[in-house]
Amino acid sequence: MATYYDRIADVVETVVNAGKLLILLGGSQDIVYGQYKGYEKVSDQVEYVCIDSELDLEDSDFGIHNHSYNHKIFLHSPNYLTNFTSLGYQSYFVPLSDKKRLENLYFHGIRLGEIRQDLKETEPFLRNANMVSFDLSAVRGSDAPGTTHPSPAGFTTEEITQIARYTGLANRISSVSFTEVQPMKDNNGQTSLLTGIMMWYLIEGYYSRRVDEPVNLEKLTKYSVNLQGGIHEIVFYKNPMMERWWMEVPYADALSKKSGRSELIPCSESDYQKARADEIPDKWWLAHYKLK
Numbered sequence: 001m002a003t004y005y006d007r008i009a010d011v012v013e014t015v016v017n018a019g020k021l022l023i024l025l026g027g028s029q030d031i032v033y034g035q036y037k038g039y040e041k042v043s044d045q046v047e048y049v050c051i052d053s054e055l056d057l058e059d060s061d062f063g064i065h066n067h068s069y070n071h072k073i074f075l076h077s078p079n080y081l082t083n084f085t086s087l088g089y090q091s092y093f094v095p096l097s098d099k100k101r102l103e104n105l106y107f108h109g110i111r112l113g114e115i116r117q118d119l120k121e122t123e124p125f126l127r128n129a130n131m132v133s134f135d136l137s138a139v140r141g142s143d144a145p146g147t148t149h150p151s152p153a154g155f156t157t158e159e160i161t162q163i164a165r166y167t168g169l170a171n172r173i174s175s176v177s178f179t180e181v182q183p184m185k186d187n188n189g190q191t192s193l194l195t196g197i198m199m200w201y202l203i204e205g206y207y208s209r210r211v212d213e214p215v216n217l218e219k220l221t222k223y224s225v226n227l228q229g230g231i232h233e234i235v236f237y238k239n240p241m242m243e244r245w246w247m248e249v250p251y252a253d254a255l256s257k258k259s260g261r262s263e264l265i266p267c268s269e270s271d272y273q274k275a276r277a278d279e280i281p282d283k284w285w286l287a288h289y290k291l292k
Helices: 004-017 031-037 069-075 096-104 112-117 119-127 157-169 187-206 252-257 269-276 282-290
Strands: 022-025 046-051 081-089 108-111 131-135 175-179 221-226 233-239 244-250 262-267
Touching: 004 022, 004 031, 004 175, 022 187, 031 046, 031 069, 031 131, 031 175, 046 157, 069 081, 081 112, 081 119, 096 108, 108 112, 108 119, 108 282, 112 119, 119 157, 119 262, 131 157, 157 187, 175 187, 221 269, 233 269, 244 269, 244 282, 262 282
Parallel strands: 022 175, 046 081, 046 131, 081 108, 131 175
Antiparallel strands: 221 233, 233 244, 244 262
């Protein structure tokens, strides 16, 4: 018998196969499990970004719910999750064991405080994503009071709408969910209005997409950075028209031979500046470990 999540998956599969952008609106965030399942017959490689104040990796004996769905996604078979990024998690809501689990899987977890230092740093994480989920509880309660877990801390309206626009601009994203809105708690419909504004920015970004994939290296500016120690060189590429950056990450065997296979992953100018200061960017390390 088809489950609730199977029905969501059927919709996702149909819309994504049609080459359209699917927006899932409302409900508990565990619908993301159905969103993920929808890619099972679409692609054998899925990158997933979650905007949330928590990591939702609870190992529950009570089925799938809004604090355990990511745990279910990580364990799903067949496994086609190639990368996961949590944007805006708040440390006091996240057990150390969950953070350690992300590290062990070489996934990205970016704290709200880190994002606040430069919001543009979220764009590279979204650029290669296929699916994105927004938990409206990640927005501070004064801006979004009508959520499942309102909090005095979180993204501002300006921050979350900019992230929604970056989401729309990302060429590979084919489904986006907005979850955890509670109309009964929503004074004057403020949270519903914010969700609508986020959708507007998402769609505005979608119609502003400029195709720069597959990446044509001949049209990019190449920067080679020499480092001390075992990693002798990191190669960066910049699209001068769109101000987008990539860096080359070699497979383990290629690194030892100093030649061979490599992957091009999205990055930012700050990653380039870190390399110039003889610091290997975290994005490079995490990607390299997964390319063994």
